[in-house]
Amino acid sequence: MQESLKKLTDLEFNTLCIDDKILSNIRYAHECVDKDYNHICYKAFGDRNVNYSVTREQIDRAVVLYNTRKQELLKEHNEKFIMVGMGMEYDNPLSNGIKNHRVRATFKNNDGVLCFIEFTANTNNKDLPKVIINHAIYNYVSNSELHINNYKGLERLNNIENAYTKDNLLSIINDCFNCGFTDLVVLNYIVSPEDFINEVL
Known part of the structure; x- marks a missing residue:
């Protein structure tokens, strides 16, 4: 039985990516394929038992946000x-x-x-x-x-x-x-x- 995934809208993307955990999950979304290894979608784990189908463009955007967030955290805590x-x-x-x-x-x-x-x-x-x-x-x-x-x-x-x-x-x-x-x-x-x-x- 195929899992039901929620398609991630751009509005939801902007809201959810404030959360470091979900941002990381979108950045590392994994590809789902059928029995013949044809691409179906990219899956990102969400929160509260909701998982998302994300686009390649959303993953690329998440990579940029992820790297920016990483530099912010390292700068913020560089004396710890x-x-x-x-x-x-x-x-x-x-x-x-x-x-x-x-x-x-x-x-x-x-x-x-x-x-x-x-x-x-x-x-x-x-x-x-x-x-x-x-x-x-x-x-x-x-x-x-x-x-x-x-x-x-x-x-x-x-x-x-x-x-x-x-x-x-x-x-x-x-x-x-x-x-x-x-x-x-x-x-x-x-x-x-x-x-x-x-x-x-």
Whole structure:
């Protein structure tokens, strides 16, 4: 049974593209084909269970808006440690809690060494999500053989009692990697870790 898609009008395009999530979905709309691989439409996921059929022209317009929005976000937060949301957003009940299940970042420490870290929320206790470190890589250069993986034994530690908050993630980064970042922000949908490297200004 073929899915019913709503044709995206230009008026709806202008309204919906204010939302970063939907803008990203239109920018990355995927092609739908029939059993013989003939083009049917471009599909973009919307919101509230509504998905859209979009045109190639709308995708091209979304690419321009997407790139402009990315530059605006990077400029707005250039003095903060930027982490990129890689998982689903959720309602973290903690004050200053991270509201994405998985976040990651690339950064240079005080010695100029490139590093990479990825955190996940342990939500076994939904009222008190804890930190899980998926990846902690020191010397994150293009030659992966030179990576120092599981730096300082941080990955998948069972004894991390830190709550999944911005302050605690920042403390881990600063204390374990010799950094001096003072503020942290999580950006979703528009920015990817390959777009920038965090450095102390």
